[in-house]
Amino acid sequence: MVDLRVLSDDDWKVWQELRLAALAEAPYAFGSTLADWEHAGEDKWRDRLRIPDTLDLVAYLGEDPVGMASGVPAGAGAIEIISVWVSPAGRGHGVGDALISAIAHWAAASGATVVRLSVRSDNAAAVRLYERAGFVHIGPSADDPNEILMESSLPGAR
Numbered sequence: 001m002v003d004l005r006v007l008s009d010d011d012w013k014v015w016q017e018l019r020l021a022a023l024a025e026a027p028y029a030f031g032s033t034l035a036d037w038e039h040a041g042e043d044k045w046r047d048r049l050r051i052p053d054t055l056d057l058v059a060y061l062g063e064d065p066v067g068m069a070s071g072v073p074a075g076a077g078a079i080e081i082i083s084v085w086v087s088p089a090g091r092g093h094g095v096g097d098a099l100i101s102a103i104a105h106w107a108a109a110s111g112a113t114v115v116r117l118s119v120r121s122d123n124a125a126a127v128r129l130y131e132r133a134g135f136v137h138i139g140p141s142a143d144d145p146n147e148i149l150m151e152s153s154l155p156g157a158r
Contacts, residue, residue, distance in 0.1 A: 002098040007056040012045035014058055018068045022085035029085070029123055055106045059086070059095045066090025071103040074116055079107035081117040084126070096126075100133045108154040116151045118144075 007015055016037075023034040037044075049056055051072060059067035067086040074080035081103055086095045107115050118141050119126045127148075134152045141147035 001061075002093065002095050003060040004057050004098055004102050005060065007049055007058055009046040009049040011058070012042060012049055014065055015049055015056065015068065016040075016045050018058060018065055018085065018087075019083070021087060022068065022083075025088070026085060029120060029126070030083075053110075055103060056083075057099055057102055059090065059099055061090055061093055061095070064089065066093075067095040067099055069099040069103060071107055071115070077111070077113040079103070079110070079112045079115045081115060084117075091125075096129045097133065100129065104133070104152065104154065113154055114151050115154060116149065118147045118149050120146055121148050122146070 005011075020034065020038060023030060023032060023037060027034060051070075053073050055071040057069050058065050065087075067084075067090045069084040070082050071079045072082055081100065084096070084099065086099075104115055115135075116138075117130065117135065119130060121127070127150075130150050135150040136152070138149045138151050141149055
């Protein structure tokens with residue numbers, strides 16, 4: 001069973017462990033690089049977890065942290081999902097689905113009407129995850145031609 005935990009800046013060490021593992025295992029999937037973060041001090045990690053009005057989640061299978069994701073404000077009525085990663089040990093256990101669903105529920109409860117994200121077009125597993133969660137393709141990213149933009153309208157959205 002997937003256990004999701006909301007992080008505060010006091011949980012920076014678990015976020016650090018997962019984020020560094022994500023950047024090492026799947027460097028193609030993120031805008032940040034391992035070099036950007038591997039020597040970051042505690043203050044930088046805590047600051048990442050202090051972004052206002054953000055939900056930072058870590059997924060556990062048993063006692064092991066196996067996934068992460070964040071929901072961040074993205075303009076009026078919108079939340080963007082970022083920093084999604086599931087470790088190889090967590091894949092195939094519904095971890096990604098649980099993370100995305102939890103962020104969507106939080107976004108709706110926060111008054112958002114849409115959730116957006118960007119994903120590399122060649123990251124087929126991630127694209128399938130997002131499509132399964134109800135996200136639709138809305139076009140290419142203006143910032144990176146290798147990324148596609150996806151969004152999902154939330155219940156109650158007009």
